[in-house]
Amino acid sequence: MIFDCSxxxxxxxRGTDALKENGFLTLGSDGIAVEALLGTQIVVEKSxxxxxxxxxxxxxxxxxxxxxxxxxxxxxRIAQNAKYLGFMLDCSRNAVAKPDMVKRLICTLxxxxxxxLELYMEDTYELQGEPYFGYMRGxxxxxxxxxxxxxxxxxxxxxxxxxxxxxxxxxxxxWAVYRDFLDTPDILLxxxxxxxxxxxxxxxxxxxxxxxxxxxxxxxxAASLGRGKYIDRFGYEPKHEIYLRxxxxxxxxxxxxxxxxxxxxxxxxxxxxSKEEIAEIFDGSQMPIYWEYSLTTxxxxxxxxxxxxxxxxxxxxxxxxxxxxxxxxDNAYSDSVHRxxxxxxxxxxxxx
Numbered sequence: 639m640i641f642d643c644s645x646x647x648x649x650x651x652r653g654t655d656a657l658k659e660n661g662f663l664t665l666g667s668d669g670i671a672v673e674a675l676l677g678t679q680i681v682v683e684k685s686x687x688x689x690x691x692x693x694x695x696x697x698x699x700x701x702x703x704x705x706x707x708x709x710x711x712x713x714x715r716i717a718q719n720a721k722y723l724g725f726m727l728d729c730s731r732n733a734v735a736k737p738d739m740v741k742r743l744i745c746t747l748x749x750x751x752x753x754x755l756e757l758y759m760e761d762t763y764e765l766q767g768e769p770y771f772g773y774m775r776g777x778x779x780x781x782x783x784x785x786x787x788x789x790x791x792x793x794x795x796x797x798x799x800x801x802x803x804x805x806x807x808x809x810x811x812x813w814a815v816y817r818d819f820l821d822t823p824d825i826l827l828x829x830x831x832x833x834x835x836x837x838x839x840x841x842x843x844x845x846x847x848x849x850x851x852x853x854x855x856x857x858x859x860a861a862s863l864g865r866g867k868y869i870d871r872f873g874y875e876p877k878h879e880i881y882l883r884x885x886x887x888x889x890x891x892x893x894x895x896x897x898x899x900x901x902x903x904x905x906x907x908x909x910x911x912s913k914e915e916i917a918e919i920f921d922g923s924q925m926p927i928y929w930e931y932s933l934t935t936x937x938x939x940x941x942x943x944x945x946x947x948x949x950x951x952x953x954x955x956x957x958x959x960x961x962x963x964x965x966x967x968d969n970a971y972s973d974s975v976h977r978x979x980x981x982x983x984x985x986x987x988x989x990x
Contacts, residue, residue, distance in 0.1 A: 639707050640669030641689075650674055653700055653748075653793045660745045662704075674699055680716040682706050694718075696794035697753040704749035719984070723752045726800060726956070730760040730809075734776035741789045754796035756854055757783075761810045763801075765839055770813040783847050791849070799844040802856035803837050803888050804828070804863070822866035828884040829872050837888060841895045851898045854927070855888055857881075858902030878911045886919045893923070900925040900954065903946050913948065920950045931958040934974045939982035947986060955983045 643654040643665055654672075657663040673690045681692040682702050689706050693699035702716060725747055729735055735743070740757075747755060761772040764779055771777070787797045808824035810816050819836060821827040826837075844853055864880040885901070892899040903926035906916060926946045933939055947953040957976045960968035 640664045640666045641703070642667055642669040642671045645671060645673050647674070650696070650699060653696070654703070656789070656792050657700065657745055657749070660742055662745045662749060672703065680718065682709060682714040682716065684709050684711050684714070686711065695753065697748050698751065700748045700793060701751040718751070722754060722954075724754040724756055724796075724798070725752055726756040726758050728758045729762050729778070730758055730775075730806075734762050734778065737782050737785045737789075740786045744786075744790050744793065744795055748793045748795050752795075754798055755790070756798045756800040757786075758800040758854075760802045760806050763843065765843055768836075768839070770815050771810065773813065775809060780843070780847050787847070787849055796850050796852070797848060798850055798852050798854060799848050800854035800856070801840055801844065803840070804857040804884060805860040806856065806858070820866070821864065821868045822862040825860050825863055825866070827867055827871070828864070828880055828887075829868070834887060834891065838891050838895070841891055841897060845895050845897065851896060852900060853892065853897045854900045854902075855892065856902060857885060857888075858904050858929075860905065876910060878905070878909050881905050882911055882915060882919060889919060889921075889924055898923040898925070900927055902927050902929060902956075903953075904929065906946060906949065907942055916949045922951055924950055925952060925954050926950050927954045927956050929956045929958065930979065931960065931972075931975055934971075934978050936978045936982045936985075939979045940985055943982055943986045953986065955979055 641654070641663060643651055644667065646654065654663055654665060658665045671688045673688070675690065675692045676694075677692040678694055679692065680694060680698050680702050682705065683690040684706055689703075691699055691702045691706070693702055698718070705716065727735060727740070727743065740755075744755060759778065762775050762777045763772060763783070764777050765771045790797045803826070805825045807826060811820050811823065819827055819830070819833055826833050841853070860881065863877050864875055865877075868880070889899060901924070906926065909916070926949065928939075928943050928946055930939060930942065943953050943955065957979060958972070960972045
């Protein structure tokens with residue numbers, strides 16, 4: 639289908655031109671005329687030679703335009719159950735996606751109804767004064783990230799940094815210069831001020847490059863926290879106490895650097911900390927992310943989501959597609975988990 643987007647405002651035409659350049663739209667003066675109207679819902683009115691799109695957000699305009707290709711003439715209302723719908727791209731295993739590939743992904747996501755992309759970067763971004771941070775790992779340069787973000791801005795599409803401030807840093811510890819930051823083979827040595835200086839440097843880089851206040855600070859799967867070098871340096875402490883103290887410290891650094899952090903909240907699923915101890919570290923600007931990729935019934939999802947919401951006042955759900963067990967994805971199992979979790983999220987107070 640050929641679209642004539644000459645009647646659109648310049649802000650939207652920039653997006654349609656970008657979609658055309660990346661092979662997602664065909665534009666021409668002989669195409670069906672597209673008009674747009676900002677509103678509070680998403681409606682496509684399609685007739686012979688004309689499409690009128692009422693949209694609530696700019697990314698949703700492009701989603702509605704893409705969907706209109708397969709619509710019959712008539713009025714079509716598109717319901718959105720989630721205010722925010724995002725995708726996390728793993729840039730820390732196997733390869734770091736080049737900017738051109740990320741741009742094409744942004745086009746795919748925006749036409750599919752997504753409004754943000756998280757770039758998962760454990761150590762795959764440059765830090766000034768840290769030549770071995772992400773060395774030989776295909777790390778992003780600041781100008782490459784700015785190129786990606788500038789492209790996303792065309793669609794008012796958000797690019798969110800997703801880093802690690804506790805675990806999943808085994809590649810970083812390959813280099814001897816970071817051995818002093820090591821607690822266990824993949825976890826930072828908390829309570830050491832040098833660790834927090836490095837974390838602040840990471841956050842400062844993200845603040846300088848990214849346009850958003852949101853940042854995912856990781857902290858997931860830190861089961862061996864405080865069980866390595868930490869014991870030699872500081873003695874034995876319960877893991878939940880170490881984790882809470884560390885999280886509170888990182889939250890404070892985020893606040894000082896102008897970020898509202900999100901974090902993987904699996905450490906709170908079966909914690910020994912009291913509700914009062916956990917709630918005390920939240921001030922309303924932090925977002926716990928619930929993730930659980932193995933449960934196919936609604937009730938356990940709902941129980942964990944509700945607990946996290948009680949701690950922080952809000953909660954976000956992140957699903958995973960089962961691709962990590964081999965070369966072929968298990969889509970059927972992924973779907974059964976997502977359906978149960980999404981149903982639980984709606985009952986928990988809606989998906990945000």
